[in-house]
Amino acid sequence: MTQPQYDVVAIGNAIVDVIAPADDAFLAQHALPKGGMQLIDAATADFLYSEMGAARETSGGSAANTLAGLAALGKSCGFIGQVADDQLGRIFTHDIRALGVDYRTPVSNGGIPTARCLVMVTPDAQRTMNTFLGASQHLPADAIDADMIRAGGILYLEGYLWDPEEPRQAMRSAIEMARAAGRKIAFTLSDGFVIERHRADFMDLINGGLIDILFSNEAEIQALAEVQGFEKAVAAIASKVPVLVSTRSEKGAIAIAGGERHEVYAAAVEEVIDTTGAGDLFAAGFLAAFVEGEDITQCLKLGAVCAAEIIAHYGARPEADLKALRAHSGL
């Protein structure tokens, strides 16, 4: 087993976020599932865009956001995900490369545009996501760069990618490549609706011993375990993965590793503006400390610091200097 060239390699949807404030009446009027992520087709995306307010655009995508955080913390990263040859695709590509992430997946030329996520942010800072997957959902298996996968100490996968068929197959082959190279695999459950659609697949991965670090939140871990109650759900899953991480919004986060429980408070935030990316940046902070060999409590603390940064402003990519924030927090 050679020394990894990247701290983390991730496969994820390559998405540009389109973010606008909205009120609860808007969500109700358009039957948008508050706090969730729904997939929409091109026509729905066009209609919903025409209905929503003036927006700002930033690169997004769950796993890509995590890499943005990791890169900001000085970790070496590689990303695999597909954009189209269009302006949004160039924005996504520019932003992730500008952070120092190695991103070389060929652009698709099938005429389907780059993915976008219409994010409605309500006054309570909750985000409701409506994703047109576009070119991202056609990530072909041969776009999985085997050399990059083998060169990553950790392979990080987002549950969202289980929805479209082509990336699902691509991920299965990536998992095999990583395992064959002796790499660790981290997986984020992403969303309750995604779990409902793919619970059997996710449990197969977990029971098959293919997941080393599982990221979840309170709702997701209960959805996965199919039990009511956070502690019961954690107990049901914790024995099946080496490291289980579960974030609990303002209640902080826990991790169970090797039978031992670790818990941290949420980091203080002056005003919560937009919770988009909170889980993604928590994972970034956790993994940054993890690859340094820090103990699990330190990993959780750095996760909490990164999540606090991202929810204090619109958008799911860090605005503050995460290294400076880390130093300031004594981590």
Next chain:
Amino acid sequence: MTQPQYDVVAIGNAIVDVIAPADDAFLAQHALPKGGMQLIDAATADFLYSEMGAARETSGGSAANTLAGLAALGKSCGFIGQVADDQLGRIFTHDIRALGVDYRTPVSNGGIPTARCLVMVTPDAQRTMNTFLGASQHLPADAIDADMIRAGGILYLEGYLWDPEEPRQAMRSAIEMARAAGRKIAFTLSDGFVIERHRADFMDLINGGLIDILFSNEAEIQALAEVQGFEKAVAAIASKVPVLVSTRSEKGAIAIAGGERHEVYAAAVEEVIDTTGAGDLFAAGFLAAFVEGEDITQCLKLGAVCAAEIIAHYGARPEADLKALRAHSGL
């Protein structure tokens, strides 16, 4: 003279801003004129984009930003400016329409993409703009909607549009249309370098009695008057226009109207993040009060409130509720 259907109709560059933090060393390395606006060609835009950091995109354009502020303050507005049939063009179009601004200029189909402005924001909150004018610079004279111009109580023009040849001609015809319909004309000087290139034209408009309200800042009014010293420059120009407004950053703003001088302090800002759009939003606040028949001091005060909002965050479009801010300020 019929009652105007729009409070303000503006002609301006239709631009999407691409905003990233940068340090002074980056500006020096790329010979970017700090605090100014330079025009760049497509190749330079591509190169500079590849060099700059991860960015966020928001609709921009000086006059369009002013209309965004006016619309947020409840004023009826129409905009004329040209985008291409591409993703950035659709973003610009969506955003301005979502604010309630009437925008119907046909998209260009000449294969030249929508304009973008690469905005570097230094830690001192100064912005340095690098504009690829793209489709915007080819605004044809026949895109000037005569009915819209005649239906606007005030025609608002940005000096930036004097640089490219086609819009310059389009603006001259718009000025004639507005004057023939008995409308007022407001003009913003935009930028010192623009004034250097077009001083004679600007002075012809002013001396010809074609400008009713002239917006400037300290540097611009001195560049226009070709004299050193703010007060001397104001004295040289004030007698030539019915209303002269000049903003002075943290020193506030003044207006000379009918020989009378009005002056206000800058509104308080907790932390200045990005000064992009400060002048545009000052003009928005000023004009919103002006069309209501408020006295000039009130106009200046509302301008200061709107400028304070825009410099407290990245981007040149308001994020806070300007009507609520106005009410809160007792204006």
